[in-house]
Amino acid sequence: MEMARIGATPKGGVCRLALTDLDRAGRDLFVRWCQEAGCEIRIDQLGNIFARRPGRDNSKPPVMTGSHLDTQPTGGKFDGCYGVMAGLEVVRALNDHACETEAPVEISVWTNEEGCRFAPGMTASGAFSGKFSVDFALSRADSDGVTLGQALKKIGYDGAEPVGRPVGAFFEAHIEQGPVLERERKTIGVVTSAQGQRWYEIKWIGMESHAGTTPMEGRRDALVGAALLISEARRIGMRPDGRATVGVIESRPQSRNTIPGSVFMTLDLRHPLEAELTRMDEAMRAAAARIAAEHHLEVQIDQIWYFPPTSFDQKCVDSVRNAAAKNGMSHMDIVSGAGHDACYLARVAPTAIIFVPCKGGISHNELEEARKEDVADGCQVLLQAIIERANAA
């Protein structure tokens, strides 16, 4: 709640965009708290912050946990910040109980996760795991032309450490950002995988003509084509763990009595299994081709982005599930529908995510809320999972 004061909005949310002065203030507060907890701070070339609590064997790669401190423009108190604060709480709890771990424990703050100031999001965790080069990440520019590198320098978080190194295990605590845990009345979501995503831009081309004089049979109505695909996409998404969303639609010429001649739409398909996601892609393309032929339309489908499904590490996932079970907490296996820094970390380290419920599943919204007991339970699970992995052979 103290961190949430930095960038607090009148509606109870937080606006703390990546690498702004507010982001610096949040980072400074986090660093101070970690130093007070006895941690050693390191900053890498992308401004990722690592707060290290030594273990018995400091030659071992650290067990790491963390998330991000940047928010959406009308974001909430929990998205990202919870995972960082949970890491701090784990370190404090280890201190309080003078509990020594075999491997060191580190808390990480990943730069520019949200991607709303510098696209794409998860920039710095992506670079840490080798998805992007450091130069690529530094050269991302905001809408004013300021690069990520310039913004880092301006707030004094352009560190010296190289980006990327061995990590023994990575855990991220996060609010679910969806309604499932609340609906199922479970406190802990054991995240087994994250959805793969395919993003498309689809253009329908028909023929503008007069709404009154053009008989229905001869029409080439681009909006009818788009509408039929929206409805087909929904059908294609309606499989276990599937998602299909048309978020953007633009029709031309936007005249009440003219048949639309062209329509642009986006499509977002998600599934945690590669093979299913491929089947969804195929079904969507087949449906679009069938609709186009039936309605004398041309359709262009461009896949503009692909994020493969992530399967989390069996041992890390088990550590999370075991911790929840040992504490008698209600829990369930769940798939992450959103992308998280942990999805990139999973490429280079054994990784898992712990979800806690958020009210109404609402996130990326100033109304975002989570219950104190739930976030505490999430910290408890995180603590035990970290101890288990840090002490594993």
Added chain:
Amino acid sequence: MEMARIGATPKGGVCRLALTDLDRAGRDLFVRWCQEAGCEIRIDQLGNIFARRPGRDNSKPPVMTGSHLDTQPTGGKFDGCYGVMAGLEVVRALNDHACETEAPVEISVWTNEEGCRFAPGMTASGAFSGKFSVDFALSRADSDGVTLGQALKKIGYDGAEPVGRPVGAFFEAHIEQGPVLERERKTIGVVTSAQGQRWYEIKWIGMESHAGTTPMEGRRDALVGAALLISEARRIGMRPDGRATVGVIESRPQSRNTIPGSVFMTLDLRHPLEAELTRMDEAMRAAAARIAAEHHLEVQIDQIWYFPPTSFDQKCVDSVRNAAAKNGMSHMDIVSGAGHDACYLARVAPTAIIFVPCKGGISHNELEEARKEDVADGCQVLLQAIIERANAA
């Protein structure tokens, strides 16, 4: 073609917006031609022009024909202008053959038919038939705040004649503005009726949420609701002479990975039979309610405009059909999908419309085109229909 030079566009179309200097130039040319043909000119308070060729009994109400000289911003050479020129051709032909009619014959030019400068369209024929008051018509303003009355005065067409008086019969020659005659290879469309129109504004209200984390089952996707209604509307329009068109769609918040929370759309339903149009309205409302219930959406349906179906006068329609048949011209009965000045005139006088084909059914477009032989045949039919009605008891 000479009239089409006034406001000619580089792409071969015409831009002669109502009551501009170009409209004045077109009107002046028409008036000069009519005077040269021996007509007496009268201008009413809404700038409607009447060119009168006396009959044997000038106490009889005139048989009138005409259309409009204003165009769309990227309009063609034929929409409106053809009906005015056809009237002039009829008068010239009557003169050439020294043919006297019992009732006088008048050519009319109706002010602001297109409605693109001053809304609504068919303003002055509407006022002539008592649909609008003269004051209402004069007070319509363009996007610069200039009223129709001010614009009339500026071009010197603010006449003294009162608006509206008895008309013995009214004929309008017009390009079809649709593809039916061309497809059926007919030269003359005997227009038996004009479609009634219902215009709606429809709003769908759902709930914005995350495209990845929100399962398909719980979604309240406003765009899915709109898409299903677009597809249902098409089905509802697919009856003989029916039309259903969604011309405008606006979705919020237009983000690729956010489920749309609200959608605005328009709907244009048309049918030449009142009872069928009512059934279409009922079917549409039932479909919208069913979709809303199934997808947990709220739907608001406002009918913002209604133009009742027009049945044209049996005798006038017969005169058109007989004339086409006598000349051995291919012809068919047809319904007008668009509104025309004749639709208002039909409220106060026996009325019919004669259609001729236009290339590809394209209209309201600079590419608008009609074949010389077809427009000549239309004039021939108009001439004979006018003679028949002007000499009827």
